[in-house]
Amino acid sequence: MFGFLSSLKVSAEKNLKNITLGTLAAVLTVLPVYAQSRLVFIYPPINLSLGIDSLELFANEGVINKELAYYMNLAGVNDEEKQAFREALLKKADLNPVEVSRFFNSPMGQELLQRVGHLFSIQGGRNGVYAIRGAMVQAAFDEEEGLTLLNFLRHLPVNMQFNLEEILRAATYLELLGQGTNAIVTEMKSISAQTREQETVPNFSNIRDIRQRGDYGVGPSRRLRLFDESRQREFDVVLVQPQRWREGKTPVIIFSHGLASRPEDFKEDVLQLVSYGYVVALPQHPGSDFNQLQEMLQGFSREIVKVDEYVDRPLDVSYVIDELERRNRREFEGRLDLNNVGVMGHSFGGYTALALAGAKLNFDSLEEICGRNLWGPNLSLLLQCRALELPRKDYDFREERITSTLVINPVTSAVFGPEGLSQVSIPVLLAAGSSDPATPAAIEQLQAFVWINTDDKYFALVEGQAHVNFTKLDAQMQAVLDSLPDLTLPNQKVIDTYGNALLVAFAEVYTAKNEEFRPYLTSSYAYYISKEPNPLHLVQDDAEIPFSELFNRSKSARSRAIYPRNIIPSND
Known part of the structure; x- marks a missing residue:
């Protein structure tokens, strides 16, 4: 279990330092909002939002509309980072949907989502644990696209907000731990x-x-x-x-x-x-x-x-x-x-x-x-x-x-x-x-x-x-590893x-x-x-x-x- 979670974390750690408003969903949660929903970014007194349809247009066609361009310009995202973000939106996590559902219904899985839901909550501030879990499971059961970041975002039932003040605290904590x-x-x-x-x-x-x-x-x-x-x-x-x-x-x-x-x-x-x-x-x-x-x-x-x-x-x-x-x-x-x-x-x-x-x-x-x-x-x-x-x-x-x-x-x-x-x-x-x-x-x-x-x-x-011996992971965990970008494994x-x-x-x-x-x-x-x-x-x-x-x-x-x-x- 720690092997799977550790693999995701090793990949995510490299991205947290460069958190931006435009790519926050991909960087922090590595989780996949329906197209009519919006992502809201809260950093008092700032309150901004981004439509999921803007992300979908960018992921599928490479088109950056006026709304998404505003965030990318604000964050100073370069061409290489734009391409990496697009790939992250469409990257499929090859996980068994039934097992995904069961894991996130376990006490440890629920606790993990509860912590994530403190950062990524339902608009208005209520913990987003149930919305996140439901969207993940539905996306995982989607036979055509599967569990991707974009498909996760499509299945979110309500507008979701990123609590940037708390997220930046967490990112600072991670950076300090690295130091x-x-x-x-x-x-x-x-x-x-x-x-x-x-x-x-x-x-x-x-x-x-x-x-x-x-x-x-x-x-x-x-x-x-x-x-x-x-x-x-x-x-x-x-x-x-x-x-x-x-x-x-x-x-x-x-x-x-x-x-x-x-x-x-x-x-x-x-x-x-x-x-x-x-x-x-x-x-x-x-x-x-x-x-x-x-x-x-x-x-x-x-x-x-x-x-x-x-x-x-x-x-x-x-x-x-x-x-x-x-x-x-x-x-x-x-x-x-x-x-x-x-x-x-x-x-x-x-x-x-x-x-x-x-x-x-x-x-x-x-x-x-x-x-x-x-x-x-x-x-x-x-x-x-x-x-x-x-x-x-x-x-x-x-x-x-x-x-x-x-x-x-x-x-x-x-x-x-x-x-x-x-x-x-x-x-x-x-x-x-x-x-x-x-x-x-x-x-x-x-x-x-x-x-x-x-x-x-x-x-x-x-x-x-x-933490784990990566040479002893089963086929499914190895598939997850293979899907993670920029992952350097130790010489076991x-x-x-x-x-x-x-x-x-x-x-x-x-x-x-x-x-x-x-x-x-x-x-x-x-x-x-x-x-x-x-x-x-x-x-x-x-x-x-x-x-x-x-x-x-x-x-x-x-x-x-x-x-x-x-x-x-x-x-x-």
Whole structure:
């Protein structure tokens, strides 16, 4: 789900900076007004309007009538931008209309439209959520033209207004977030360079390349069906073991998948760990997995994620450890070290891992952030704000058998906040991407890293990484990607090699307790394996170069994006 939304967001971000009155519909909503309807632009005391028939004439015949010419001249639109706008009006989004309808009737889909409807409302100011949803669904069902921006506009039942003051606030927020992210990248480079000067490391060309598979091979994998009687919850876990066993105890890693995902999506990634002698368990979290998404799209459920998943996900992992303890003697000859388990997770799985590491749900933080009219580009808040539906109590998911955690693009800022994340005290490696619109690094990961209260913590940033592995999208999502203009995808093969190295290095040092691998957890090693156009930066928060320097140096641009109270007002 975040894969689809992230793809749209990556494309839209490039256009927001050049918002103009004449092209506002195309740029901001990337949504498709009947020809008799008008678009109204409100920027007190200015009140202007544009007929949809003017846009239709321009899109179909390339003719710019007097009305549209006024807006284009006002905005200073050049010939290249005019052509791009015309193409955007007619570009078809190849989406299943039934699934479009079901998604926007789900709680997360409704919330997304509610936020858009605050910017693009019915004339007079009423939220445009229902008009937008109806027009999108009708356009998607149009067999002849399909879901295009122009066809969407044709199907709007009433005049709609763009609330330019709020839109420009949102655009400013997005621009500030971009500046903040750029500041983080710049400071990561600077601090990494300073750190490399102080590090004493081996010649990496002369030692083992941990990007390559290990010596223990990959043995059999199996899918187990587990039933937790205390919760009446049944779920699968994929268990993968090495071909040959280590001497002594065998370390165990548990990997938690993200929203609308499944264990198999990460199996190739964890096989690197298995080849280094680890047993890896990948639980499937029903209620927030790929099957739940399919149930929603097929009409068997209204929800992409069940709110109880905030509770059930960490309990699933604890139950997997319980199950491995029951099986350890008879199936593994007592080899498994289940007192030093490592937990890893991606996105919503990152929430899961951090909750198990001791992070506490923070309802005060959730209420404050989710109560704002706008969230800017942080798509993960669609997920995080669902946690407000939980019963209010002190949830404690800390799993003492888990002694380290590695999280990738984790969901953190609202659901935990500074108070919740300060409860984490075990070693943490937090990985982020500079182009992630689902969980933006400046908001979701950098803050989390500073708030986490442990001496052993690492921050890894990959330039250009955008939350999802674009090579693993299904055909429909790939079609959506292909329809987006000017979309530059990261080099996934290179990013995968970073993952191979970091997973092994962190697990060896903090789960297997093997100090020989510590040189790989350095800025020098990250620099050694880093490749353009998606370089890797790795920094440890230590006494010599406190990570808070990065937080402080990039504060001017970054903090205004993270805390845009003067840009985006609350509902009060």
